[in-house]
Amino acid sequence: MDISFRPATSADAAALRLVFGEEPSEEQLAMAGGDIARARRFRRLMSATIAGPAGIRRTTVAVSDGEVVGLLQAGAEAGDSITPALVWGLLRTFGFPGVIRFLRRDRLRGRVHIPPPAGAYHVAEVHVLDSRRNQGIGAALMAEAERQAGASGARLMSLTTTTSNPARHLYERSGFRVVETREDADFLALTGVAGHILMVKDLAPPPDRPGR
Ligand SMILES: CC(C)(COP(=O)(O)OP(=O)(O)OC[C@H]1O[C@@H](n2cnc3c(N)ncnc32)[C@H](O)[C@@H]1OP(=O)(O)O)[C@@H](O)C(=O)NCCC(=O)NCCS
Numbered sequence: 001m002d003i004s005f006r007p008a009t010s011a012d013a014a015a016l017r018l019v020f021g022e023e024p025s026e027e028q029l030a031m032a033g034g035d036i037a038r039a040r041r042f043r044r045l046m047s048a049t050i051a052g053p054a055g056i057r058r059t060t061v062a063v064s065d066g067e068v069v070g071l072l073q074a075g076a077e078a079g080d081s082i083t084p085a086l087v088w089g090l091l092r093t094f095g096f097p098g099v100i101r102f103l104r105r106d107r108l109r110g111r112v113h114i115p116p117p118a119g120a121y122h123v124a125e126v127h128v129l130d131s132r133r134n135q136g137i138g139a140a141l142m143a144e145a146e147r148q149a150g151a152s153g154a155r156l157m158s159l160t161t162t163t164s165n166p167a168r169h170l171y172e173r174s175g176f177r178v179v180e181t182r183e184d185a186d187f188l189a190l191t192g193v194a195g196h197i198l199m200v201k202d203l204a205p206p207p208d209r210p211g212r
Helices: 010-020 026-031 036-050 053-057 084-112 137-152 167-173 185-191
Strands: 004-007 059-064 067-075 121-128 156-162 177-183 195-202
Touching: 010 036, 010 053, 010 059, 010 067, 010 121, 026 036, 026 084, 026 185, 036 053, 036 084, 053 059, 059 137, 067 137, 084 177, 084 185, 121 137, 137 156, 137 167, 156 167, 167 195, 177 185
Parallel strands: 121 156
Antiparallel strands: 004 059, 059 067, 067 121, 156 195, 177 195
């Protein structure tokens, strides 16, 4: 299978939404209070952020046979800046009392959030088109992230995921190891997920600059 990588452009927005998909993760379902229709609206809201102008600027797409089959967002952690558009979207998704409940749940999520180490090249999003999973595209995206990290001069890569995400196996296969686990009983009761893990991978220094 032939896969190539290139920076995303605004013309990729619809394809990025397709790759990100509409099925909420178990954590997103919990953040929507277990209401699947609301969780899907929440997922669409997240999708608009991923495929919005700021998201596109930090996105690399994987292309196979002319089709966008995967996306990668990596570099510095994007941060959770609350924009007016996001507040409006949250209000439309959850309603006013629902937003208050959402923010309460989000505070619980904050208890298990692990900030990436300073200076690490952070892999924030890796997604593969549903119909193209388990064909090695995820592993190829991780290799591309590592190439980008090396080119940026970073010496460490990082990522976070939930304790129960099966993607952990892919990350271990790509050379990442778990260095921190944050679990919280209230978060577990809310989401059914124990917590988050931080995984890192050390990068070798460039061969022409040993010891630096
Ligand atoms: C994680 C993901 C990018 C892997 O892409 P892929 O092209 O299928 O990856 P590969 O074919 O290289 O490897 C398959 C790996 O996917 C992982 N995987 C399998 N089922 C999965 C699932 N339902 N959700 C997440 N990851 C899964 C496993 O680690 C598997 O590796 P293994 O076969 O050694 O156990 C893809 O499953 C995906 O987009 N999942 C949904 C989004 C997501 O969970 N992203 C990670 C967020 S931290």
